[in-house]
Amino acid sequence: MAGEIAIKIEGLTFTYAAGSKPALSDINLEIKRGEYLGIMGLNGAGKTTLGLSINGIVPQSTMGFYEGKVTVEGLDTSTTPVREMARTVGIVFDNPEFQMSQVSAAEEVALGLENLGVPTEEMPPRVSAALATVGLPGFEERSPMGLSGGQQQRLAIASVLAMHPRILFMDEPTSNLDPIGKEEVFELARKLNREDGLTVIVAEHECEVLAAYADRIVVLDQGKIVMIGTPSEVFARGDELAKLGLRVPQATELALDLGGSDKKNLPVTTEAAVKWVEAR
Ligand SMILES: Nc1ncnc2c1ncn2[C@@H]1O[C@H](COP(=O)(O)OP(=O)(O)O)[C@@H](O)[C@H]1O
Ligand SMILES: [Mg+2]
Numbered sequence: 481m482a483g484e485i486a487i488k489i490e491g492l493t494f495t496y497a498a499g500s501k502p503a504l505s506d507i508n509l510e511i512k513r514g515e516y517l518g519i520m521g522l523n524g525a526g527k528t529t530l531g532l533s534i535n536g537i538v539p540q541s542t543m544g545f546y547e548g549k550v551t552v553e554g555l556d557t558s559t560t561p562v563r564e565m566a567r568t569v570g571i572v573f574d575n576p577e578f579q580m581s582q583v584s585a586a587e588e589v590a591l592g593l594e595n596l597g598v599p600t601e602e603m604p605p606r607v608s609a610a611l612a613t614v615g616l617p618g619f620e621e622r623s624p625m626g627l628s629g630g631q632q633q634r635l636a637i638a639s640v641l642a643m644h645p646r647i648l649f650m651d652e653p654t655s656n657l658d659p660i661g662k663e664e665v666f667e668l669a670r671k672l673n674r675e676d677g678l679t680v681i682v683a684e685h686e687c688e689v690l691a692a693y694a695d696r697i698v699v700l701d702q703g704k705i706v707m708i709g710t711p712s713e714v715f716a717r718g719d720e721l722a723k724l725g726l727r728v729p730q731a732t733e734l735a736l737d738l739g740g741s742d743k744k745n746l747p748v749t750t751e752a753a754v755k756w757v758e759a760r
Contacts, residue, residue, distance in 0.1 A: 486647060486679040487511040487534060492548035494529060494538055503529040505703040507548070511681065513646075516673045518694035518711075519683040522725050525700040527683035531649045534681070535569040536562045553646060563595060570640025574652040576632035579639075580624035585611065588624050589639045596643060610642040611635075613676075614668055630661025634668055641672075647679040648672060654689075666693060691715065691729045691748035699726065716743040 492507040504526045511517050519527050532538040536557040539546035550557040553568050573579060582588040589607045598606070611619050614634040619627075624635055633653055640648065650669060654662040666689050673680040673693075684690050690697055690711065697714045699707035701724050707714050715721070715732040728736070731753035732746055740746050740756070747753040 484513045485510050486513040486515070486553060488549075488551045489533070490549045490551075492533060492550060493546075494533060495545045496543070498545070502703050503544075504533065507703075507705060509698065509705065509708075511679060513679055514673070514677050516670075516680045516693055516695045517682070518690035518697040519681065519700060520685065520687065520690060520697055520714075520726060521683075521700035522685070524702075526703040527700060528651055529703075530700070531571055531651050531681070531683060533557065534647070534649055535571055536560060536565040566592065566640075566645070567596065567643055568645055569647045569649060570637075570643060570645040571649045571651065572633070572636050572640060572653050574655045576629060576636050576656070577625075579636045580632060582624065584620065585616065585622045585624055585627075585635055585638075586620035588635055589642050592639050592643050606642050607638075610638040613641055613672075614638040615664070628661060629657040630664035633657060633661065633665050637665070637668060645678070647681070649681045649683075651683045652685065653682065654684075654686075662689070669693070685726075687715070687727050688729050688749075691732070699724070710744075711748040712746040713743050715748050716741070716746045 489507050489509040492504055493502050494504045495502045519530065521527050529538055533550050534552055534557060539558055540562050546558065555568060557565060580588060582591060586607050589610050590603050593603050593606060611617055614637050616631060616634055624632060627635060654665050669680050670693055672678045694711055696709060697711055698705055699714060707717060715728040718728040718736050721728055729748050731750050732748050734753055735747050735756055747756040
């Protein structure tokens with residue numbers, strides 16, 4: 481399956497309101513099955529709108545003007561019912577607490593399955609399996625409100641994983657979490673990507689985590705793709721990123737300051753920077 485295309489976006493332009501600038505402007509992008517893609521961009525760059533266009537909320541449940549075509553695992557997201565899309569694409573948003581509505585963790589996870597019409601007797605094993613996958617085994621009866629931020633976000637991920645999606649879109653999933661919670665969520669996403677083969681897309685403004693985990697990074701600015709490449713290739717363009725108001729990882733900054741210019745091998749993590757400096 482590796483190498484096949486999971487998501488194909490062709491000429492996508494979306495504008496929320498007449499007369500305003502497009503939130504997304506002529507986006508063309510192919511995302512491979514099993515890829516871990518990072519999306520970087522300032523507030524308002526279009527990251528969330530891009531995620532919503534992948535699960536069909538844009539344009540189906542959003543007023544606006546839509547052009548182009550988005551195909552996800554063979555499904556046209558402008559016509560496949562959003563409920564149906566949820567079987568293929570799971571979306572997790574930034575504020576876990578806000579996503580919690582139920583009394584117990586099990587009910588929280590079961591909610592999406594109810595919406596899909598999964599028979600009641602099939603739910604407990606799927607709920608328990610999803611909780612175990614996110615590192616919350618036996619948490620069925622726990623109150624979501626009593627969990628840490630990192631645990632809540634992992635519970636939100638369990639809720640979408642129970643629907644067995646092939647694609648996971650995380651929209652700034654750790655912006656409300658402490659460092660430990662951030663680590664928990666990114667380690668989980670890495671495991672789902674590497675071990676279970678999920679296609680993972682993460683919108684994030686912290687460059688360090690994308691540098692450490694992403695296969696490729698897309699940089700959005702005012703609704704347009706302005707850069708795309710491996711973390712080394714993208715972060716090599718530190719000056720251009722700075723003009724867009726974006727940072728590069730400290731490791732890359734150090735290497736660029738020391739005259740590093742080999743885009744393929746520029747370090748993007750501290751570990752790689754140490755090796756890079758030693759090899760000079
Ligand atoms: N529901 C909405 N109604 C009108 N405009 C919106 C709405 N959501 C987002 N926008 C606008 O679309 C653009 C892209 O926003 P968004 O996709 O939320 O970017 P990001 O997630 O990168 O912050 C921004 O200009 C934003 O103001
Ligand atoms: Mg957003």
